[in-house]
Amino acid sequence: MKTLFAFLLISYTCFSQVGIGTNTPNSNSLLEISSTDKVFVPPRMTNAQMLAIPTPLIGSIVYNTTFNAIYIYNSLGWKNASDTDNSSLICKKNGGSLTTSINTYYNFPLNHHHVQTQNPLTYEILSSGKIRVKENGIYMIGAQLSVNNMPSGKKGYSLALFKNGVLLGLLNKNESEQTITDYWGTSGMMTFNLSVNDEIEIKYLINHNANLSLVFAAFSFVKIN
Structure with missing residues (x-):
């Protein structure tokens, strides 16, 4: 009889709600924590420790002490809970x-x-113009540069992306034709499907045999999916 009673008690406990700080947890809650003077503290760890967790469950929560933020694990990996924009x-x-x-x-x-x-x-960022992506996904990549002393005449140019040392695509390819030495600039953008540890190099080509005076240079990555 004692064995049967213990079994019934365990069965009831497994399928009932659990309350901490309350004796009446909501019927729709598996676990309800109630307090007006104490807090819930998730596991605290460095970014390296978080990334070393071998098989985190989707929905896992930690406090990342490297970036001082709550991180939640989803199907795309660990995400800063305060991020509202796509990773960039x-x-x-x-x-x-x-x-x-x-x-x-x-x-x-x-x-x-x-x-x-x-x-x-x-x-x-591995070196100048070279980036390693650490998550699978679709990335929108853009680049822009301008100079203030492009010489006169025709000058072929292009902006290119290389993946793991192989040409992936051209953001822009054209010719500049100037009647005098003057300002010149170009930009381009494309979207690519990239994988973990892909190394992307953003490169430019300008068919000219001397250094140019740079006004502005920029590149951007935005993970859109």
Whole structure:
């Protein structure tokens, strides 16, 4: 009889609501916590510790002490609960010089010193113009540059993306034709499906044999899905 009673008690407990700080948890709640002077504290850990969790369940919650924010795990990975925009990376700079030569691609002269916006869970800047993506998804990638001393005459140019060392696509390809040395600029944008650990290089080509005076350079990544 004692065994039967214990079994019935365990069965009742497993299928009833649990209340902490209340004796009357809502019938629609599996767990209800009630307090006016105490708080709920999720596990606290560094970003490295969070990423080292082998198989987190969807819906898992931690407090990331590296970024001082609540993170929630979903089908796309760990996400900052306070983020309202799609994960993005923006780098830009004003001034400097732009190396050019005939039929030669150069990486954009932008690195971690030029970051305006970055989600480190999604992007890692490896070197100038070179980024590793850390999440599978669809990314919109854009680039822009301008100079103030493009020489007269025709100059072929292009903005290109390379993935893992192989040309992925051209953001822009055209010819500049100037009657005098003057300001010039170009930009482009495309959308690509990228995978974890893909290394993307943003490059430019300007068919000219001397350095140009850079006015502005920028590139951006936005994870849209």
